[in-house]
Amino acid sequence: MNLNDSSLFHSQCLIGGQWVDADNGQTDNIDNPATGEIIGTVPRAGTAETARAISAAEQALPEWRARPAKERAAALRRWHDLMLTHQEDLARLMTAEQGKPLAEARGEIGFAASFLEWFAEEARRLYGDVIPSPNPANRLLVIKQPVGVCAAITPWNFPSAMIARKAGPALAAGCTIVIKPAQQTPYSALAMADLAERAGIPAGVINVVTGDAPAIGKAITDSPVVRKLTFTGSTPVGKLLMSQSAQTMKKVSMELGGNAPFIVFEDADLDKAVEGLMVAKYRNAGQTCVCANRIFVQDSVHDAFAEKFAARVAALKVGPGHKDDTQVGPLIDQRAVDKVEKQLQDAQARGGRLVCGGERLEGNFMTPSVIARATPDMLCFREETFGPMAPLFRFSTEEEAIRLANDTEFGLAAYFYTRDLGRTWRVSEALEYGMVGINNGHVSTCEAPFGGIKDSGLGREGSKYGIDDYVETKYLCMTVD
Numbered sequence: 001m002n003l004n005d006s007s008l009f010h011s012q013c014l015i016g017g018q019w020v021d022a023d024n025g026q027t028d029n030i031d032n033p034a035t036g037e038i039i040g041t042v043p044r045a046g047t048a049e050t051a052r053a054i055s056a057a058e059q060a061l062p063e064w065r066a067r068p069a070k071e072r073a074a075a076l077r078r079w080h081d082l083m084l085t086h087q088e089d090l091a092r093l094m095t096a097e098q099g100k101p102l103a104e105a106r107g108e109i110g111f112a113a114s115f116l117e118w119f120a121e122e123a124r125r126l127y128g129d130v131i132p133s134p135n136p137a138n139r140l141l142v143i144k145q146p147v148g149v150c151a152a153i154t155p156w157n158f159p160s161a162m163i164a165r166k167a168g169p170a171l172a173a174g175c176t177i178v179i180k181p182a183q184q185t186p187y188s189a190l191a192m193a194d195l196a197e198r199a200g201i202p203a204g205v206i207n208v209v210t211g212d213a214p215a216i217g218k219a220i221t222d223s224p225v226v227r228k229l230t231f232t233g234s235t236p237v238g239k240l241l242m243s244q245s246a247q248t249m250k251k252v253s254m255e256l257g258g259n260a261p262f263i264v265f266e267d268a269d270l271d272k273a274v275e276g277l278m279v280a281k282y283r284n285a286g287q288t289c290v291c292a293n294r295i296f297v298q299d300s301v302h303d304a305f306a307e308k309f310a311a312r313v314a315a316l317k318v319g320p321g322h323k324d325d326t327q328v329g330p331l332i333d334q335r336a337v338d339k340v341e342k343q344l345q346d347a348q349a350r351g352g353r354l355v356c357g358g359e360r361l362e363g364n365f366m367t368p369s370v371i372a373r374a375t376p377d378m379l380c381f382r383e384e385t386f387g388p389m390a391p392l393f394r395f396s397t398e399e400e401a402i403r404l405a406n407d408t409e410f411g412l413a414a415y416f417y418t419r420d421l422g423r424t425w426r427v428s429e430a431l432e433y434g435m436v437g438i439n440n441g442h443v444s445t446c447e448a449p450f451g452g453i454k455d456s457g458l459g460r461e462g463s464k465y466g467i468d469d470y471v472e473t474k475y476l477c478m479t480v481d
């Protein structure tokens with residue numbers, strides 16, 4: 001791999017400050033989704049290695065939590081700075097293992113680093129309370145203390161940002177952490193951990209274990225030492241991990257699947273709506289949890305909007321992420337391409353009309369598609385597509401649009417375009433989602449609370465709320481006479 005600093009490319013786990021192989025020497029191959037070539041291996045670690053990582057995090061906890069918040073903040077700031085210094089190498093690693101265009105990978109590194117900066121600042125504002133006591137002999141106080149040893153299990157689609165969005169608040173609060181990255185994208189996580197070491201974050205504060213996901217997950221959820229699990233991934237796996245965590249009563253944060261509606265009302269600025277949808281639908285080749293999954297267009301503007309949108313989609317450049325002109329990279333694997341193709345075929349079998357794209361290319365590539373005449377009986381209405389397919393649904397009234405948009409068990413992100421102030425408030429309050437973009441197709445930023453409701457999960461990441469999941473609130477009742 002063409003890196004300026006080749007030492008950032010790690011093929012071992014990081015446990016207690018040591019770079020180690022799996023106990024049995026077994027490894028997993030990591031491939032480049034654009035070419036299928038093997039770019040390296042990582043340890044296929046399991047239960048025993050995870051237990052040692054948890055133990056290392058436990059041993060590192062007392063010193064790290066006792067550090068003044070200002071010192072923890074300074075370490076996070078140094079980590080942030082190093083990520084930006086090595087942004088190009090981190091982006092190249094990400095594009096090689098995940099496939100996204102280099103420009104998007106560079107953007108993700110900046111996005112990831114922003115969480116380290118944000119929580120470096122939040123670390124020094126973990127305030128408690130002094131409560132006026134009804135009894136003059138007593139003094140009532142509230143203090144915030146770190147939860148303790150945490151664990152993070154992260155997905156392949158944002159291999160750096162999802163780690164920073166968890167490790168940032170955890171370390172800021174004084175916690176230590178064991179990270180299991182997605183099996184498809186371990187190198188981004190390992191490089192981030194290397195930079196954390198260079199930032200002076202002590203051994204054992206951050207540990208990264210790659211390999212047998214179910215075994216690693218079980219070791220994490222079974223351990224009473226791990227007091228919090230933060231998971232980002234599919235809803236089925238999130239529910240499994242949540243149930244596994246019940247026996248040890250862990251705090252859990254769940255950032256799960258989505259099924260985002262994107263509503264274009266007749267009074268919308270259609271050009272701006274097209275621009276917003278291009279981002280909301282095709283970012284990361286449609287492989288984001290907040291991607292527009294169902295596009296609802298009001299009857300009177302449907303044809304004009306569809307024509308403008310399809311023209312932009314047909315012009316998208318598909319190719320490997322390392323090429324400068326690539327706008328849409330490969331999907332993560334053949335299974336992902338199969339899923340999109342199945343939804344395309346189902347839509348056309350049920351009366352949908354393919355307006356453009358939908359062609360499978362060699363490898364994991366697929367041309368971005370637009371389906372017209374989509375209906376709620378289609379798979380693409382109920383299932384998260386997680387690929388470059390845009391089904392257009394018609395609607396007549398505002399009430400119908402809201403009913404259709406809310407007709408899902410998911411509740412992560414939703415988007416709508418209008419220039420009517422009353423409609424803005426009515427629709428924003430009626431949509432059953434954790435995040436709503438109004439005349440905006442890309443809502444994520446470290447300053448704002450990211451998360452969903454219903455089957456899209458629990459908790460919020462980023463913002464002033466994001467650190468709450470990593471602290472315990474302790475009440476002190478003090479009799480002073």
Ligand SMILES: NC(=O)c1ccc[n+]([C@@H]2O[C@H](COP(=O)([O-])OP(=O)(O)OC[C@H]3O[C@@H](n4cnc5c(N)ncnc54)[C@H](O)[C@@H]3O)[C@@H](O)[C@H]2O)c1
Binds near residue numbers: 255
């Ligand atoms: N809400 C969000 O912020 C968010 C962000 C990114 C992805 N996602 C969701 O994630 C899904 C796609 O990502 P994915 O394919 O990596 O999801 P996934 O659930 O298959 O995997 C996510 C992580 O869980 C691990 N995992 C899988 N089975 C496990 C088990 N039995 N025990 C322990 N760990 C296990 C994987 O190795 C990976 O690290 C989509 O549904 C997407 O919507 C949500």
Ligand SMILES: O=C[C@H](O)CS(=O)(=O)O
Binds near residue numbers: 158289444450
């Ligand atoms: O897919 C998951 C990410 O959280 C999407 S975003 O980059 O935060 O919008």
